[in-house]
Amino acid sequence: MGKLTIGCFSSLVGSMSLDFAVKLASAAIEKGHKVDFWVSGNGTMLSIKAQRAFKDYSFLEKSVKELMSKGMQITACEACAEARGYHKDETMEGFKRHSMDWYLASIFDADRVLHIGGE
Amino acid sequence: MATTKLGFIVQRAGYKSENPKLAITHAISSQSVEIYLNDGDLVTADIAFVGDGVLNCIKNQKAMEKYGLSSTESHIKNSLLLDLNVMVCKEDLARFVLTEKDIVIDAAEFGAEMTAKVVPFSEITKMMEEMKHLLFF
Numbered sequence: 001m002g003k004l005t006i007g008c009f010s011s012l013v014g015s016m017s018l019d020f021a022v023k024l025a026s027a028a029i030e031k032g033h034k035v036d037f038w039v040s041g042n043g044t045m046l047s048i049k050a051q052r053a054f055k056d057y058s059f060l061e062k063s064v065k066e067l068m069s070k071g072m073q074i075t076a077c078e079a080c081a082e083a084r085g086y087h088k089d090e091t092m093e094g095f096k097r098h099s100m101d102w103y104l105a106s107i108f109d110a111d112r113v114l115h116i117g118g119e
Numbered sequence: 120m121a122t123t124k125l126g127f128i129v130q131r132a133g134y135k136s137e138n139p140k141l142a143i144t145h146a147i148s149s150q151s152v153e154i155y156l157n158d159g160d161l162v163t164a165d166i167a168f169v170g171d172g173v174l175n176c177i178k179n180q181k182a183m184e185k186y187g188l189s190s191t192e193s194h195i196k197n198s199l200l201l202d203l204n205v206m207v208c209k210e211d212l213a214r215f216v217l218t219e220k221d222i223v224i225d226a227a228e229f230g231a232e233m234t235a236k237v238v239p240f241s242e243i244t245k246m247m248e249e250m251k252h253l254l255f256f
Contacts, residue, residue, distance in 0.1 A: 100148035104162045105155030108123045115254040
């Protein structure tokens with residue numbers, strides 16, 4: 001089985017890119033692959049806990065928690081999050097926060113990288 | 120001991136989007152990634168500005184003066200200081216009636232020895248073929 005590193009820079013609300021990336025991660029994990037997931041820029045919105053589900057907006061907290069329970073590592077860019085006022089105490093449990101070198105380190109031994117830039 | 124080569128391709132104009140700065144800061148983080156890797160393992164980063172992305176390279180940016188923000192120009196200079204390979208597409212510069220004189224080529228004031236290279240797109244393609252992974256911003 002392989003290792004997939006996904007980087008997504010698009011926001012949780014306002015774009016479907018994060019929805020796609022999380023669905024892809026889910027499919028990869030179901031097939032037995034290892035998945036690392038990095039969010040940076042507006043993508044760090046995904047790390048905030050206690051997201052409220054509305055039918056009109058993307059809601060990924062439940063999916064992300066399920067994927068974390070299946071072994072997915074997910075990390076937000078700490079500086080990008082802090083710049084947006086997303087602080088550590090508001091971060092979903094299990095969602096890591098590191099600097100950008102975490103992403104590059106994950107890419108180092110990834111078999112495939114899917115990098116989705118921001119808006 | 121292994122080296123993973125990454126190509127950061129910047130194709131969006133600066134300031135309208137956060138992407139160009141994120142491309143450069145992610146590329147720069149290749150310099151500190153060793154803390155996560157085994158001894159001798161490396162990640163290298165090459166940066167190429169193509170399409171509208173070449174506009175990021177225009178010199179004398181006033182981001183600090185106008186927005187109170189560090190400029191993309193200063194990020195490019197930091198990349199040169201860290202000896203990253205920075206390439207700028209010659210054809211796309213010409214499309215904007217820009218020449219080497221209009222863009223950031225060196226960071227001598229920072230003490231950088233590396234310079235940005237204005238190259239035909241064919242050379243950027245060659246660089247991309249040599250990379251293990253490409254990240255488009």
